[in-house]
Amino acid sequence: MLDLAHRLAKPLGPWFLKHQRDLAWRRTRDPYSIWVSEIMLQQTRVDTVEAYYGKFLERFPDVGTLAAADESEVLAAWSGLGYYRRARLLHAGARHVAAQHGGAVPGDAETLRKIPGVGRYTAGAITSIAFDRPAALVDGNVARVLSRIQAISEPKLQDAGAAGHWTLAQKIVEAGSPRVLAQALMELGATVCTPVAPKCGECPVRSECQAHAKGLQASIPAPKQRGLSPREDLWAVAVRRGGRILLERRASEGLLAGMWCLPLIERKQERAGASPKAIAAATGVKVKAIEALAEPVKHVFTHRVWMLWPCRSEAVPSDMVNAAGDSGQVDGRLWIAPGERPRVGIPKVTEKLLAALGY
């Protein structure tokens, strides 16, 4: 009797070759391109990544180009995609590969694992998918698929860090083409063995699934609960000077680290907009004519919610020295013209605010 890994691998391969989605990163075997796709896909939906992947590779077609680029260019290409640390780590990773490996992406998981931004999963994915060499990989999809197949009810044993999943995943990719089987496991989780309402009728390994046999597919894996997101109310200030708007680069650590945003100021009891005093304290610019918008911009993060109250203000004439020519990036500040988007990291929340303010 074949063991479980072989019984799963046998139907998974043909199923994947027939039912796989046509995705841009499946049309290449270039390890760098696959690496980029894996980083973009971390915690991010396929539909979202598709809008960025091609453009990114056009701009940074190989390790050397990415390694030689300025970080701001990389963040500009990543703008709107979220989890911006990934972009920084990918950039650092390209420099690492350029310096340590002559620009050639390593073909084994152990060496890949040393690249900034490449964790256990991504190392396995690049090895299996790009090099077609067996290396275990367990992401959220694989963890869910393997948890259901084995009807694992213990939450600690269900998640992607569970040792049992890694052992089984290794055996599965060793039972045939790692390139095919690695993607087959994830594709099954993404399209059939979905978190909600799995399509067990379409599953090629239904006969091996203990959760299905016991009718437990809806309760495995167990839903994990999160704490409530704290809500923060902030003024989002458009400081206008010489027809331009002030953007500030956020702190190098924390939320939206190093990304460019409107100045944000804690909103307390005031209703008519941030006070000139608070704006001056936050930006160093004296302002007048503050005008608050009626509706806030709501921006939801994983662990908090921002209620952003946009308001416009005008720098006072005494502060208009050099206003005409001051369009460059100086000391974490940037004065942009309406519609202008400099090649720096600009998160979605900034775009939402600029749109609300009509800039």
Add this chain to the structure above:
DNA sequence: CAGTCGTGGAT
């Protein structure tokens, strides 16, 4: 190791 880190789609 539990918390942090974006955004958007589905229910």
Add this chain to the structure above:
DNA sequence: TATCCAAGACT
């Protein structure tokens, strides 16, 4: 509307 959570890595 509220909640979940998606091809995780890092601290």
